[in-house]
Amino acid sequence: MPDPAPRNILVAVAWPYANGPRHIGHVAGFGVPADVFARYHRLRGNRVLMVSGTDEHGTPIMVAADRAGVSPRELADRMSAVIRNDLRDLGLSYDLFTRTTTKNHHRVTQDLFRTLYDKGYVLERETLGAFSATTGHTLPDRYIEGTCPICGYPEARGDQCDNCGNQLDPTDLIEPRSKIDGSPPVFRETTHFFLDLPAFKERLAEWIGAQRDWRPNVKNFSLRLVEDLKPRPITRDLDWGVRIPLPEFEGRDDKRIYVWFDAVIGYLSAAVEWAHVTGEPDAWRDWWQNPEAGHYYFMGKDNIVFHSVIWPSMLMGYGAGGEVGGGEVPLELPDDIVATEFLTMEGRKFSSSRGVVIYVNDFLSRYDPDPLRYFLTIAGPENQDTDFTWSEFVRRNNDELVATWGNLVNRTLTNAHRNFGSVPEPGELSEADRAVLAEVDAGFETVGDLLERASFKAALGEAMALATRVNQYVSEAAPWALVKDDRQRAGTVLFVALRAVDSLKTLLAPFLPFSSQAVHELLGYEGRLAGPLEIREVGADDDDPHEVLTGDYASSVGSWTPSALPAGQELREPRPLFAKLDPDTVVEAELARMETAADLA
RNA sequence: GCGCGGUGGGGGAGCGGCCGUCCCCGCGAGCCUCAUGAGCUCGAGACCGUGGGUUCGAAUCCCACCCGCGCACCA
Numbered sequence: 001m002p003d004p005a006p007r008n009i010l011v012a013v014a015w016p017y018a019n020g021p022r023h024i025g026h027v028a029g030f031g032v033p034a035d036v037f038a039r040y041h042r043l044r045g046n047r048v049l050m051v052s053g054t055d056e057h058g059t060p061i062m063v064a065a066d067r068a069g070v071s072p073r074e075l076a077d078r079m080s081a082v083i084r085n086d087l088r089d090l091g092l093s094y095d096l097f098t099r100t101t102t103k104n105h106h107r108v109t110q111d112l113f114r115t116l117y118d119k120g121y122v123l124e125r126e127t128l129g130a131f132s133a134t135t136g137h138t139l140p141d142r143y144i145e146g147t148c149p150i151c152g153y154p155e156a157r158g159d160q161c162d163n164c165g166n167q168l169d170p171t172d173l174i175e176p177r178s179k180i181d182g183s184p185p186v187f188r189e190t191t192h193f194f195l196d197l198p199a200f201k202e203r204l205a206e207w208i209g210a211q212r213d214w215r216p217n218v219k220n221f222s223l224r225l226v227e228d229l230k231p232r233p234i235t236r237d238l239d240w241g242v243r244i245p246l247p248e249f250e251g252r253d254d255k256r257i258y259v260w261f262d263a264v265i266g267y268l269s270a271a272v273e274w275a276h277v278t279g280e281p282d283a284w285r286d287w288w289q290n291p292e293a294g295h296y297y298f299m300g301k302d303n304i305v306f307h308s309v310i311w312p313s314m315l316m317g318y319g320a321g322g323e324v325g326g327g328e329v330p331l332e333l334p335d336d337i338v339a340t341e342f343l344t345m346e347g348r349k350f351s352s353s354r355g356v357v358i359y360v361n362d363f364l365s366r367y368d369p370d371p372l373r374y375f376l377t378i379a380g381p382e383n384q385d386t387d388f389t390w391s392e393f394v395r396r397n398n399d400e401l402v403a404t405w406g407n408l409v410n411r412t413l414t415n416a417h418r419n420f421g422s423v424p425e426p427g428e429l430s431e432a433d434r435a436v437l438a439e440v441d442a443g444f445e446t447v448g449d450l451l452e453r454a455s456f457k458a459a460l461g462e463a464m465a466l467a468t469r470v471n472q473y474v475s476e477a478a479p480w481a482l483v484k485d486d487r488q489r490a491g492t493v494l495f496v497a498l499r500a501v502d503s504l505k506t507l508l509a510p511f512l513p514f515s516s517q518a519v520h521e522l523l524g525y526e527g528r529l530a531g532p533l534e535i536r537e538v539g540a541d542d543d544d545p546h547e548v549l550t551g552d553y554a555s556s557v558g559s560w561t562p563s564a565l566p567a568g569q570e571l572r573e574p575r576p577l578f579a580k581l582d583p584d585t586v587v588e589a590e591l592a593r594m595e596t597a598a599d600l601a
Numbered sequence: 602g603c604g605c606g607g608u609g610g611g612g613g614a615g616c617g618g619c620c621g622u623c624c625c626c627g628c629g630a631g632c633c634u635c636a637u638g639a640g641c642u643c644g645a646g647a648c649c650g651u652g653g654g655u656u657c658g659a660a661u662c663c664c665a666c667c668c669g670c671g672c673a674c675c676a
Contacts, residue, residue, distance in 0.1 A: 017676055058676060142675050194674095221604055225673070232674055260676060301605090305673045341605080342670075378625080379613085384606055385670055392612075392626095399626060403639055411636035418635085458614075461624060471640055480635035576637050 006046050007294055010287045011038040012267040012334075013052035013092075014299035015100070018079040019064040021359045024388065025343040025350045027090060028376040029300030033340060033456055035092045036377065037296060039510040039530065040451040042093075045558035049287050051270035053098035053105075053548075054080040057241040058259030059140050063180055072240045076101060084549050086360040088533045090369050091513045096274040097549035100242075100262055103542055104276065108269035108324055109262040110245035112314060113234070115322035117246070121196045121313075123231050129190040130158070130170050131237065133183045136254075138237040144185055146173030193244070194231035195261070200313040201229055207333065208308065213453070215383070218339050222308035232310065234261040264311040267297075268331065272324060277538050277548075289329035294336075296454075301339045308337050338454045341381035345388050346594065355597030358388075358590075370512040371397045371578060374460070377511055382457045390590045394581045405467045405508070406515075406577040412474060412501050413522055413574035416494040419483050423498055423524070424491030425567040433496045436473040440466050440500045440507075441562040447507050448560065456511075463507045470500045495567060498523065502563035509556070515577045524569040530556035 014030040016022050030052075038050040056076035065075035080099050087097060099105070116122050130139040144158030149172050158170035170176060170185070177184055204226045211219055234257060235244060241256030249255060271284040287293045297307045312333050320330045342349075348356045363372060375396050379386060416424065429437075443466045450459035474497050482490035502523055509516040509529055517529050533551040 015676095019676085055676075060676065140675065215605095221672075224603060230674080234674095258674085260674085263676075301671070302673095302675090306676095310673080344670090383613095386612085395611095395626070398637090402637060404625095407636055407639045409636095411640075413636095415635050458624095461614085465624075468640095472642095474635080475633070475641045478633080478635080481633095483635090574636095578637080580637055580639095 007041075007292065008047045008287050008290055009038075009041045009049070010267075010271070010293060010295045010332075011041070011048060011050035012295065012297045013050065013094070014297075014303055015052055015055040015263050015266050016083050017058075017060065018054040018056045018076050018083060018099075019060045020079060020352060021082050021361060022086060023350055023352070023357045023359050024363055024372065024376070025345070026300070027087075027092075027360055028343045028380045029340040030298045031087060031090065031092050032373050032376045032380070033338060033382075033454070034296075034298035035090075036373075036456055036459075036510045037298070037338075037451065037454065038093055039513065039553075039556070040448070040560070042530065042553050042556050043506065043509065043558070043560035044448065045560070047286070048095070048553075049271060049274065049284075050093060050095045051097070051267060051274060052094060053096075053100060053266055053270055054083050055259065055263040055266070056080060056100045057256070057262060059138065059143065059236075059238065062137070062238070062240050063143070066180070073101070081547065082361065084535055084547065086364070088535060088549050089364050090360060090373065091531075091533065092549075093513070093531060093533060093551055093553055094549050095551070095553075096270050096277065098266075098270050098273055099546055099548075100266055102269075102273065102539065102546055103544040104273045104539075105262070105266060105269040106242045108272055109242045109257060109265045111322045111324045112265050112268075112318055113242075113257060113261070114245045115325075116195070116314065116317045117193075119317060119319075119321065121199055121317040122234070123194045123196050124191060125194055125231070126189050126191055127233070128171065128187055129192075129237065130176075130185040130187055131190075132178055132180065133186050134178075134181055136237070137239070139178055139180075139185050141170050143179045144170045144173065144176050145179050146170075146176035149174055190237055192233045192255075193235045195234050195310070195313065195317075196231050197229040197310070197313055198231065200316055201226060203316055204229075204309060204312060207312065213336055214308075215339065215454075218304055218308060218337050221304055222337075225305055225309050229309070234258045260306065260310075261314075264306050264314065267311075268324070273538075276542075277550075285329070288331050289325070291332065293332060295332050295334045297334050297337045299337075299339055301341055304337065304339045307334060307339075336454065341383065341385045343376075343381050343386060343388050346390070346591070347387055355594065355599070357597070358594075367581075368514065368579065370515045371401055373511060373513075374401050377456050377460050378464075380457070382455075390587045391583065394583045394586050397578065398580050398583070400464065402576075402578045402580050404464055404471065405504070408467050408471050408474070408504075409501055409519055409522070409577055410574055412494065412497045413571060415479050415483075416498055417571045417574055419479075419487075420491060420494065420571075422571055423565055423567050423569045424495045426492040426495035427488050429492065429496065432473065432477065433492065436470060436500060437496060437562075439469055440503045443503070443507050444560055444562060451510065460508075460511050463504065463511070466500075466507065467504055470497065470504065473497065473500070499563040499565050502565045506559060506561070506563070518577055522572050522574055523565060524571050528555055529559075 013034040038048050041048045065072040132139045141158035148156035236258045238256045239253045242262045275284040315331045477493040479490045479493040505516045505519040530553045531551045
């Protein structure tokens with residue numbers, strides 16, 4: 001297929017909040033789909049910039065820090081490192097995974113705030129706020145509980161009563177108390193800045209209405225939100241967050257920018273930081289100020305509003321303006337907002353506090369990353385909520401990954417390695433030989449088209465169907481029988497099968513990067529398909545040293561093409577790609593582990 | 602109230618005629634034996650949530666109801 005000119009693709013991945021380790025539901029939502037998409041586009045020859053980082057400001061981190069007896073900064077440092085390691089171990093190929101506590105991020109956030117303020121999109125309003133009596137900080141509604149004035153339920157939250165379902169205001173609660181320390185909250189007038197969302201209503205409605213490719217849930221939900229927009233606060237009474245860049249707030253420790261506001265700006269600030277780190281400080285503009293670039297955002301469905309309404313409003317309001325933008329070309333709006341539904345755990349909602357959870361690092365301490373990536377793609381919540389069960393995980397691993405793909409690789413390589421030692425020299429190809437190769441080659445088109453459209457489940461299913469197709473070919477051609485009396489023909493069949501496996505390795509590489517690398521090596525290639533990922537320290541020149549997750553993926557760029565495996569290439573000693581799991585022991589052990597955690601919680 | 606969904610035993614796709622069709626499993630039978638007891642072939646199994654309607658024709662469009670999930674000042 002003729003390749004069009006390379007496109008610049010921004011893969012903007014939701015920022016995991018650093019108040020604790022992330023669980024597999026989180027990475028099912030933002031991480032794995034985004035990584036599959038980014039890896040595919042690199043293979044396709046496009047210039048990918050995949051950015052994200054840990055989201056480290058706000059009340060929940062202060063609360064968690066308090067509980068742990070450390071400062072917010074210390075807690076954020078600790079959790080950021082844990083999350084960074086988890087994402088690396090899962091093989092999420094960020095070009096830059098940074099943090100919101102960097103100088104660069106604060107600078108970019110302040111520029112956005114300042115510019116929106118100067119252009120009149122920031123309003124100042126008096127509101128009645130709830131404060132912790134002990135710390136004086138803003139107490140978010142969900143951290144206040146008390147007796148519901150409607151149904152008398154004693155543990156109603158400040159925003160809603162879980163018993164009768166009515167929306168509440170924290171001032172409605174009878175005997176309100178802080179969920180953090182039990183003290184009664186103090187209500188008082190406070191001044192905050194608000195983002196004037198209604199100012200963008202018409203432009204948002206027109207822009208969202210014109211979208212053709214968004215998933216229906218995202219588009220309809222967003223259109224509905226736009227009908228009823230209210231100004232939204234962008235500051236809080238805290239001392240942990242980005243400082244408000246206005247003269248009257250200089251040196252003041254009582255107000256900060258609201259964490260959600262700085263978190264969404266991370267997509268931009270991380271791109272700016274990436275450009276700085278790579279030594280081409282303006283390179284980020286190739287994505288952000290380039291109308292030809294594609295901007296793709298990945299998140300769980302609970303985050304849609306920020307990406308389809310609020311962040312676009314901020315971008316529209318900022319326009320070309322500000323110190324960072326430079327005043328000439330407006331910043332690009334999202335092209336697609338890929339929101340994933342929710343994953344549940346053995347029929348229950350994930351809940352860290354109730355022990356219904358499986359953390360990424362815990363999972364990866366016992367199982368390999370590719371089976372998890374496989375499960376989360378083939379059985380994940382792409383279009384509707386789905387349930388993670390251990391028995392289904394084991395089944396998918398054993399009956400699909402091991403039996404179809406792992407076995408194909410193993411039987412093909414074993415036959416070839418044992419009988420020939422290297423890729424056999426083929427004779428003339430038969431019709432069946434050419435047919436199977438043509439079908440696999442066509443996969444680069446079909447799987448690629450599905451990936452373009454973010455249909456990950458279908459794309460992986462298609463690639464797996466091709467593996468089944470090659471299994472059929474191998475069964476029919478039976479090279480193990482041929483080798484006894486027609487060595488030439490056996491060699492031809494194995495040559496065809498090896499080429500098919502080599503192509504499938506590429507087709508599966510976005511989904512299963514670790515095992516595709518293994519196949520690459522077994523086939524006798526040197527070097528890496530992509531990566532490796534690395535954690536390294538940057539920012540020393542800016543007096544702001546911090547660790548980031550990054551990697552060099554240049555080797556994979558443009559290799560989305562059918563195999564050209566040369567005859568004569570030495571094969572390595574085959575070994576199984578995936579571990580088969582014992583259903584009984586795994587399911588029993590994991591369910592017991594979950595029950596123990598739930599009992600402790 | 603609004604949005605998304607409800608498809609053989611499990612999980613999904615299909616979203617006006619080719620459809621009760623397709624995919625991954627499970628189940629039954631057979632073939633093969635190179636391969637991690639893996640692979641290949643054939644078969645049984647469904648009132649497409651329920652009730653209405655539109656249409657020459659509906660899983661697919663409309664209405665009502667039932668069930669599940671979600672719904673911004675939480676991050």
